[in-house]
Amino acid sequence: MDFQLTEDQRDLRAGVRDLLAGRYGREALRASVDAGGAVDRGLWRELGEAGFFALRLPEAAGGVGLGLPEAVLVFEEAGRVLLPGPLVATHLAAGVVPGAAAGTAVVTAFDLGGGLVAHLAEADAVLGAAEPPAAEPLAGELPAGEPVRSADPLTPLHRVASPSAGDVSPYASSCVRTGALxxxxxxxxxxxxxVELAVRYAGEREQFGQPIGAFQAVKHLCAQxxxxxxxxxxxxYAAAVTQDGAEIAGAKLLADEAAVLGARDCLQVHGGMGFTWEAEVHLHLKRAWVRAEQWRTAAEAEELLAAELLGSSA
Structure with missing residues (x-):
């Protein structure tokens, strides 16, 4: 089976990268931090116009008509630049919540445990907010919440007395799988x-008359x-093609590990400089911590995989 990207998929990825490079560079990232992770409504609308949220909607419904393989390419680019906001929830709400597909509405979700909701203060709707849990993803009114301190300065959190993502079935069954992917x-x-940040810094920073990237320990960190x-x-990529629940769970486990451990190793390469506000490395680590708890945690993914393996061996 050929899993190589098609020319159209490569063009899509390049187009999104160019859009974000021009619209959400280093200065915009710093501004987002200063603003406490507030959603840039102008950028949100631009993403909607570019088809970011309506990517998987049928063309007959005003969407782009593409699938999950294309969606993961687009979201990968958003992850590279640490684009803030409930991107996944708004994407999932396209075609269901008015304005979500066009980027004129910001939709968040109960995708964190403990009743935590990201970007609640800025949201126009919340997925899975109905009481009791029902198939409808949109509640008539936004739930009230109490602000809580977030590990990530770009992800403001509120605690509300409502169900978590794992409790919102039957609608959320497929929603959680896609959200996790x-x-x-x-x-x-x-x-x-x-990886890019670590390699670049290792080539620039010198110790004992040579770049630190020449030292074996740093080489090993970057290689890992x-x-x-x-x-x-x-x-x-494979899970996006198969859309198998167990493969999605495995992909989430691997991706969480790669993001968290990669950011930690990148911090080690940078040394003390990586902990300063001048570097974006610590922001990647803090966001990775939060994302690891969204839609499907490591424990939930492991339980799903274990059940799949036990079922296959029965």
Whole structure:
């Protein structure tokens, strides 16, 4: 089976990368941090106009008419630049919540445990907010929430007395699978970006008269980062093609590991400089921590995989 990207898929990825490079560069990232991770409504609408949220909607419904393999390519690029906002939830809400596909509405979700909701204060709708849990993804009114401190300055959180993503079936069954896969794609993008940051810094920073990248320990760190990121990317791409629940769970596990460990290794390569606000490395680590808890945690993914393996051996 040929899993190589088609020319159209490569063009799609390049187009999204160019859009984000021009619209969400380093200065925009810093501005987002200063704004506490607030959603840039102008950029949100631009993403909607570019088809980011309506990518998988049928053309007859005003969408782009593509599938999950294309969606993971797009979300990978968003992960590379640490684009803030409930991207996955708004994408999932396209065609269901008015304005989501066009980017004129911001939709968040109960995709974190403990009743936590990201970007609640800016949201126009919340997926899975009905009480009791029902098939409808949109509640008539937004739930009230109490702000809580977030590990990631780009992901403001509120705690609300409503169900978590794991409780919102039957609608959420396929929703959680897709949400987990797209979140894994964001993690892969972040992991690949930290590889780039580590390699670049290792080539620039000098100790004992030579770049630190010449030292074996640093080479090994960068090599391990690359292997984890590429393995996770392969798993995410494959799961997007098969859309198998167990493969999606495995892809999320690998992507979370690649993003978290990759950011930690990147910090080690940077040394103390990586912990400063001048570097974006620590932002990748903090976002990776939050994403690892979204849609499907490691424990949930492991349970799903274990059940699949036990079922296959029965």
């Amino acid at each position: 797209l979140t894994a794609a964001l993690q892969v993008g972040s992991a690949l970006r930290t 980062m690359l292997v984890r990121a590429e393995v996770a990317r392969t798993a995410v």
